[in-house]
Amino acid sequence: MRQVVIILGYLLIGEIVVHLTGLKMPSSIIGMILLTFSLEIGWIKLKWVAGLSHFLTKNMAFFFVPPGVAILLYLDLIQSNFWSIIIASTLGTIIVFACTGWTHQLFMRHKNSFKKNKNA
Structure with a gap:
């Protein structure tokens, strides 16, 4: 509880x-x-x-059922804007991957420098 x-x-x-x-x-x-x-x-x-x-x-897959149904309800709207959606999704994914990678590298450098300073 x-x-x-x-x-x-x-x-x-x-x-x-x-x-x-x-x-x-x-x-x-x-x-x-x-x-x-x-x-x-x-x-x-x-x-x-x-x-x-x-x-x-x-059970995360279960929580994607309502958005899947919504996609079917708005299929005509999605079809009319298909390429805009694909381009925006692709660019957004690339940007998120890049930002996530850079942030991880930044934190790892900070963590390593913190360990070096702590051991010195």
């Missing part, structure tokens, strides 16, 4: 942040970022949310 309360609590916090700030970002993403931050700094222990997290990850 604690796992559900923690995860739904962070979803609620994300909803509150979006409502109060007017951010144009999904509240679930904000909640997930806040939960990740809380896990990193130790406010929340991984074992407190591990069971539900594993369950949700294993």
